[in-house]
Amino acid sequence: MNQAIRNIPSAHSTTDPGVIGALFAHAHTFPQAPALAQGGQSLSFAEVAAQVRSLSRGLCAFGVQPGDRVVLQVGNSIPGALLLLSTMAIGAIAVPLYTGLQAPELESMLTRLRPAAWFGYDTLYPLIDRIGASLVAPDARFVIDAEPHSGAHRSWQELLTAPASEASDAPAWSGDAHAPALLAVTSGTTGEPKLVAHSQHSLMNASDPKRGMLPPAPRAILVPTPLYFCPGVVFLACTIATGHLLVFPDCRDFDAAAYLDAIERYRCAFLKTSSFGIYEMIKAQRAKPRMVDSLQVCLIAGDVAQDSLYDEFEQTFHCPLHNFLGMTESAGYTRPGTRRDTLLINDHCAMLVDDAGKPVSRGQPGELIVRGDDIFLGYWQAPGVIDDPKIDGWFRTGDILWMDDNDELHYVSRKKLLLIRDGENISPVEVEATLRRHPAIEDAAVAGVPDRQLGQRVIAFVVPGGAIPFSADAVLRDLSSELSDFKVPEMLVVVERIPRTPLRKLDRRAIDKMALHHSLPAQ
The missing domain is CATH 3.40.50.980 (Rossmann fold)
Known part of the structure; x- marks a missing residue:
């Protein structure tokens, strides 16, 4: 496969706005600054x-x-x-x-x-x-x-x-x-x-909003995920652009103890991980405390987490934990709000719209659509073939949110996850969060069972565990005081574990298949 060697980037390149240009610019200006560890x-x-x-x-x-x-x-x-x-x-x-x-x-x-x-x-x-x-x-x-x-x-x-x-x-x-x-x-x-x-251009722009969240360089930043997931690559681009030190924990995949060891060793100031990662790091820190007082910014991404997880993290790490929302197609469109569970839009063109693409009123849920330089090129199909789903530059994120009077966003659900029962929209994320707050439940997932009359009916899979013994009747009674009647699951199914993806998100495909094996009594 030997062929003529082509041009390689120069250490003095200053014209490229992408990741490689930023790397060589920093190497020329701050050659001895630490980059990777x-x-x-x-x-x-x-x-x-x-x-x-x-x-x-x-x-x-x-x-x-x-x-x-x-x-x-x-x-x-x-x-x-x-x-x-x-x-x-x-x-x-x-x-x-x-x-x-x-x-x-x-x-x-x-x-x-x-x-x-x-x-x-x-x-x-x-x-x-x-x-x-x-x-x-x-x-x-x-x-x-x-x-x-x-x-x-x-x-x-x-x-x-x-x-x-x-x-x-x-x-x-x-x-x-x-x-x-x-x-x-x-x-x-x-x-x-x-x-x-x-x-390279979109990666650099995806990292732009994160620069405002990071402590001043050259503080150490812990990579949020292994490089086989997009957040790891985005933060590699981000730290190349900002001059921060990017720290890899001494493990191939996620290991809470190794992540904590890296925070202690390199005095990392920034941490971002999933709700599962936060949970595991709390357990590991309690089992073997490390010096983690260097942490200044801590973010939780992925599924909506229960309030108790925020509380436990802050009690264990003495650092506030804030929500963060992003996606592979557009990693940089939000930043944490003033509350732990609210979000602010970055410097994007953004709107909340209904199914017809018309803006919704404040307080009403709508799909977030965005456009900006951090948006992906499209879905790669084959060499030279990319399917671009954007319309006039606008990308429909599929995230349903609503905006409060302070211009802060509240997450509702993924649009394609919404269950529709007798014409009423139900966010499984909301029901799952309510279930996970219950003292008898450790984990939960919600799905819809097809129904000829109602369209879908709500079923929940739960992993018992917590401060009190599990009783399905007691849980459903408690839920009825927190949720509208049509949102309360009609059946609780006890399982040993909830299926999750490698990123520890709920595996919705597997959960939907589980739901198909259960039938609900006719109403």
Whole structure:
């Protein structure tokens, strides 16, 4: 696959508005400032820039072309960050994939992508082997472990030794910052995963609002998710842009103890994770307290959390916890409001609209539509084919919110999750939050059972646990004092656990399938 080495970004590039331009600008202005850290390893901006240039040469020498897809099955990993940046630097498209994909899922994704190269952990190599050479050639598979378990596998470090040439020392990064640079996989809670295409330009603009939330540089920022999820990539772009130190915990996937150890070691000032992550970190901190007084900004993302979780976090970490809303397609359109559960819109054009696209009145729920430079390019279908769902630049987020008299937003539900019973809209998120507040319930999920007369009827799956013994009749009586009659579930089904995605969001597809196995008595 050896081909002519193309132009590689210069350390003195100042014209590119994208991620790579920002990296080399910081490397030139603040070369010794720390950029990436994990465990005992730390790299300055100058060192990151040098390794990105070297890896870029290696990728080009291997034959990776602009627009080619490079699959990265990496978690919390400095090599993963370097490879992601290097892929963008040569105009190729980085595709982070979850390390827990099963063989059929991975084969389906690789069939769609037809990648030029695959990078991942040695333990994942047998999975790639079983899929076969037709999707990823054996010489295009690289492991990123410091010491691979099998010497038969190629190491990513081979690419660091690619010879330099006159072409590789060209003066400037001249790529298109508006071209696809990242394909982020949606979580697939309600449908098949989509490939969300972002450019360097949209990633930089997605990180813009977060700059206002971060403590001054060079404070340390803990990566919110492993790199196989979009928030991890967005915060990599954000810290490259701001000059902060991005800290990876010393674990591949989420591990609450490792995250806390990283906060203590590097005095991290910023934390953002899911409600599950917050819950696990509370448990880990109580089991083994760390010095976490460096935390200044803490955000909870994903499903709406119960009030007690906010209270427990603040009692344990002595730092306020605020809600945050974003999505793979537009990661930067909100910031925390003045209350723990309210949101403010960033510098976007934004409206709350009804089904006909007309603005709703204050206090009325509506779908949030946004437009701005952080919005994704569209859904990647094939090389050169991107399905752009925006209308006149407006993207329908699918999030239902309402605005109060202080211009703060309150989250209701995902539009496609709304249940409709006898013409009444029911937010499963609201019912779930009410159930989780009950002292006899640890976790809950709500779904609709199809009904010929009413359209849908409400059923809830619950995991008992808490301060008092569980009684379905008692729970339903208590719910009837907090919710309108039509919102109260007609049946509570006890389960051992609630299905969740790798991001710990409720797996709505699995929950809907569970609901189909239950019938409610005729009314």
